[in-house]
Amino acid sequence: MRYFKYILVGIVFGFTLYKAEAVSWFRIFEMFHFQSFHMYGIIFSAVGLGIIGIQIIKRFHWKNLEGKELEIHDKNPTYTRYIVGGTIFGLGWALAGVCPGPMFVLMGSGYTVFIVFLASAMLGTFVYGLLRDRLPH
Amino acid sequence: MPDFLIRIQEILSQPWPWYVAGPMISLIVFTLLFLGKEFGISGNLRAMCAADGAGRFADFFNYDWQKEGWNLMIVLGAMFGGYIASHYFSGPDGNLAHVSQSTVESLQKLGVDNVAYQAVPLVPDFYSWESLFTARGLLIIVGGGFLIGFGARYAGGCTSGHAISGLSELQVPSLVAVIGFFIGGLIMTYVVFPLLF
8 A cells, every 4th residue: 555654654743743742732822932942842853853864865865765866946935925824824823723733633633623623724725725816925 | 461562652651852753753754755755734735625626716726636645644644643642642641731830820811721730731622612602712713724724825835844844955935934933923922812812
């Protein structure tokens, strides 16, 4: 089953977010009050190792399973969408205390009301798709 | 169960510190890069819309979403991961959020009930079907979901795609998006929450 490995990666991801309490509304509340290093530690250490690892992969031209070298697709340097979209996302992140990953993790841990949350997030994505050509990017 | 398995369960059941969780997430990023994929969860919302026929209404959803099948498997796995962690690895204290004393004080000052130091539940009580019938609960669940779905696609990614993958690749637009996440988060925390709670 070619999809099995991705389910396995997802299980590790969900387990990690849950046990690190990154799925907790209270942890996000704490983060936005700058009252603990916990969430910053998770992000900084993940990014720090990520930066080092990606530099090593590029420097030594390591290939992935498909035999291809790592390609970094530079994102367009237009900043309106990142700052405006990011701010809208941040409002939702602090309000609900979850971002898209934890939304699925909590749904799986038994908070079935997140089905409504997911439906609403899909609606948000859908409305963005409808308005995309009219929004500044 | 053999003793060593019980021991492993005990170890995994402790709250995970940041210096375990961060490297684990990094490991996930590199596992996916090795498999030829880029870590990013919110793209699934676009794929789910496309799978439901949203392409009839907006061209944004006319793309080969079936190529995102692997990513849908990631979130399916994340659901299993949450189930396993909460049911079999909750530890002796149950599912708690070990937030700081000052956070508990901030919560109490705001008027969030049922919290005491070392006894803050992992999730708040407004994550329930009943709370959908209250104005606050409806705003948090339905409003929060909408903002996340809209904002993530507008910004071209969420915490995983920008704050983890994007920053790891040293992408400046991702840094701008993360600054946006914090502008929005701080406005919500300091301006809206005092009105909401």
